[in-house]
Amino acid sequence: MNIFDELLERDMIAQTTGEEEIKKALGEKQVTFYIGFDPTADSLHVGHFLQLMVMARMQKAGHRPIAIVGGGTGMVGDPSGKTDMRRMLTPEIIDDNIACFKKQMKNFLDFDNGKALIVNNADWLMKLNYIDFLREVGVHYSVNRMLTAECFKKRLEKGLTFLEFNYMLMQGYDFYRLYCDYGCTLELGGDDQWSNILGGIELCRKKAGAEVYGMTFKLLTTSEGTKMGKTEKGAVWLDPEKTSPYEFFQYWRNIGDKDVIKCMKMLTFMTMDEISEYANLEGSELNSAKEKLAYELTLLVHGEEAAKASLASAKALFGGAGDKENMPSTKLSDDDFENGQINVVLLLVKCGLCPSNGEAKRLIKQGGVSLNDVKCSDFALSFSKDDFSKEFIIKKGKKDYHKVTI
Numbered sequence: 001m002n003i004f005d006e007l008l009e010r011d012m013i014a015q016t017t018g019e020e021e022i023k024k025a026l027g028e029k030q031v032t033f034y035i036g037f038d039p040t041a042d043s044l045h046v047g048h049f050l051q052l053m054v055m056a057r058m059q060k061a062g063h064r065p066i067a068i069v070g071g072g073t074g075m076v077g078d079p080s081g082k083t084d085m086r087r088m089l090t091p092e093i094i095d096d097n098i099a100c101f102k103k104q105m106k107n108f109l110d111f112d113n114g115k116a117l118i119v120n121n122a123d124w125l126m127k128l129n130y131i132d133f134l135r136e137v138g139v140h141y142s143v144n145r146m147l148t149a150e151c152f153k154k155r156l157e158k159g160l161t162f163l164e165f166n167y168m169l170m171q172g173y174d175f176y177r178l179y180c181d182y183g184c185t186l187e188l189g190g191d192d193q194w195s196n197i198l199g200g201i202e203l204c205r206k207k208a209g210a211e212v213y214g215m216t217f218k219l220l221t222t223s224e225g226t227k228m229g230k231t232e233k234g235a236v237w238l239d240p241e242k243t244s245p246y247e248f249f250q251y252w253r254n255i256g257d258k259d260v261i262k263c264m265k266m267l268t269f270m271t272m273d274e275i276s277e278y279a280n281l282e283g284s285e286l287n288s289a290k291e292k293l294a295y296e297l298t299l300l301v302h303g304e305e306a307a308k309a310s311l312a313s314a315k316a317l318f319g320g321a322g323d324k325e326n327m328p329s330t331k332l333s334d335d336d337f338e339n340g341q342i343n344v345v346l347l348l349v350k351c352g353l354c355p356s357n358g359e360a361k362r363l364i365k366q367g368g369v370s371l372n373d374v375k376c377s378d379f380a381l382s383f384s385k386d387d388f389s390k391e392f393i394i395k396k397g398k399k400d401y402h403k404v405t406i
Contacts, residue, residue: 002027003061007217009272010265012054014191014216017201022186022213031063033186034178036121036171036193038070038077039097040089043239044104046229046251047190049301050220052108053267054188055116059109065116066184067105069098072125073170076163104238107301117182121174137169137176140206141199149195168199175200179210191216220266223258238301245302247328249310250400252294260289268296329403332388341382344371351404353396363396370395 004023007013016022025031035051037044044052055065074094077087089097102118109116146152146168152160175197178184187197197214204210220228229236236251237243243251255263264275270292278289291314299307313327330351336342342350345360348369354360361379363369369376372393383392385406392404 003058003063006057006061007054011262012217012266014218015194015214016216017198017214021211022215025185025213026061026063031058031186032066032178032182032184033058033063033188034066034068034119034175034184035188036068036070036073036174037101038074039094039101040074040077041235041237042097042100043237043242044101045238046236047220047227049229049238049297050217050266051188051190052105053300054217056108057269058188059116064114065109066178066182067109067116067118068174068178069101069118069120071095071098071120071122073121073167073174075122075126076167076170100239119178119182121170121177124177125170125173133169133173136207137173137203140203141169141172146199151192151195168196171196172200172203175212176203176207179204179208179212185210185212187212187214189214189216190219192219218266220263222256224256228255228259228263240302240306244328245298245306246310246313248301249294249298249307249314252297253290253314255290255293257286260286260293264289264293264296268293268300270296327393327401327403329405332385332404332406337385340384343379344369344376344381344383345379347383347404348394348396351394351402353394353400353402368397 001009002023004013004019004026035055037048037051055067059065071094074089074097075091098120105118111118146165147156149168151168152165175184175187187200189197194214194216197216201212201214204212222228231251235243236248238248240248252263261275261279264270264278265272278286278292281289291311294314295307295311298310302310332342332350336346336350344364345357348354348360348363349357354363364376364379367375367377372391373395388404388406394402394404396402
């Protein structure tokens, strides 16, 4: 099957600049394509995971991926999908983040013998003379058209800096350089990158007379339209030190019923025949589909040992036994106690089970918190260090267990 047809079958494609041309190229020859990753943190997260899986699928189909890490664009920050300006990072932080990205990408792509490339756009962007850049690149961009782009329209209400306004030009120049240096003819990205991709295609056409293309993928969202990969603790990371394999597994085990099959299609290498069997399940039977999804994704990101351990822990927890060894835990320090005590509300926030004191109180009021299997209903309840010298387990709702130690 042509990889384009497979992506369509898995309901992943959002927009293309030339569906027939892209499909024809992917079916007849090896295509060099790229996806950009700006190093805004020291780990990739679930939002990047979809892009990595697209690259892995394309590579398995015989095409060559280029992962652009934004050592240059990361100095500016992409305004796409943001209501406020991104935090500006130092070159040292960006370099450290890039090193983390490179390590994680090697778990998904085969970089042997040039089968895939990691390229840092700082190699060309940081050397540019600003006046030359304006004359060579800026002259090809219409400000009127740029202002109609969704990535800018959303920001104009609150204020768009000239720094960020340059981002589209920088990303477009990336495509031009990759075309010239590596024969790259296809840019991929999330659907929020559509305007930036169009800008790069136009630049390649005007500067090099090149026929290049773009394709975007549906963003990873829930059935309610909110982005996946966020919890009360923050982002779901691919780094096991930031999000443990068990927490990663539990995130997927607990997703909504309407999202399971979509995630199987978009994020796993499961065959469509296998997925269709799970698609027929309803009600409580869907739990087996969620378990399968969580296992497959944990296997891809963290390996077989971590996937099996997480599955065993989940079975024990959902069965009421509780696997203490792999359970998420928080270790309290002396600074967490005031006058030798820590309040239950503060404890829930400290453990990351609630984002704020108000949310913790609401959860307690609704009967959603149990402490060592005893329902908690008192906001004023406090604990001393001695209370944590023995086993102390917090249960939030029906699914989240957390161990507290000192």
